[in-house]
Amino acid sequence: MKKLVLGFLVVIVWSACKSNSGNKMTLPIFGSRRAVSKVVDGKTEVDTIYQTIPKFGFINQYGDSITNKSLDGDIYVADFFFTTCPSICPIMARNMLKVYDTYKSDGNFKILSHTIDPKHDSVPVLKKYADKLGVNGNTWWFVQGKKEETYDIAEKNYLVAVKKDSTAAGGYVHAGYFVLVDKQKRIRGAYDGTDPKQVDQLIEDIKALRAEPDEVIVQ
Template structure:
């Protein structure tokens, strides 16, 4: 795991955890970047920078974005940020042996998969937080058990440090090992909606039908949104 000190976590509901300091950034980002009732906010911290354009100093806003990454999917393929180029996607974090919220999450994510199946502008990206157990073969078996075919819903594994790091620093959710917790890990039940520019546009409770209904409604809005 990243050596960066983990900040406090806030229990939003049983089994649903969001990084407290980053949650504040989400709220502030929502206030700062909301541009109308029909347009989703850009979440996370933003920076105001000055740069030289055509010989003139101009002010520009740099929004929080998902950085470069490299993982391996259930199909054995390398998955990078380029795999999701020009697509919106939903990300989450889970592990195949999770006895608590993961079954609920995967039931709800399957609803999203079925709703947008075949839409080439939409992908789903599920990161295992137990890469020691969740090998490519295990993830393939898990995906097959859900009836997932092709590359629209990818289950990815890789370096544990990198997975935890991108979860906390980029997707704004937290997972932490806890021997006293069922399965040995406490982690977020969040589904994170990301746009084509890799900006986070929404965070939803992936354990509930209500939360995922809102996600799918917002996905429709995002697909209709002009750059």
């Protein structure tokens, strides 16, 4: 299941894709991009527009509406799971707890875990799941919504493969990636959520991302 990734085939060399500026690390920006020309003070300049996470709407474990606006000004990590998953999800949850414990006091950081089984994973089920993990407050949201919308945003925007598969353990197949998103809602990294070393790197990369200015240009 770890290998089911649509757009992150280059993640296997993600550590080599970062660039240094002096002693500071700059994370790459993933996804599509396009050049846009604009006139500034009579001169034509070319700006790069990067792929961003689009508008969305889900419900979290408290029954609150969570939209893209709820994450304005935040760095966040997104992943996909389901509460009855018998394989990689428990490992992912334990590893995500390390990220949560490191940044839960940071008011501008969030974790967004999307269930891919919204029929079973109701709001009360998600709340029970969060409570079992010891998660409280508003740093880590477990969200559910329409199945089609969840799958669509997973594959088209977060570039993570998910699907229902009756032959798989638990009935679903999904990639176990933690996707790092910056304040401008651009993807800045993807990490195998079952690999402690990559999760440790994610924690370090969040620190690097927090040190960046709100607007950063990556060549």
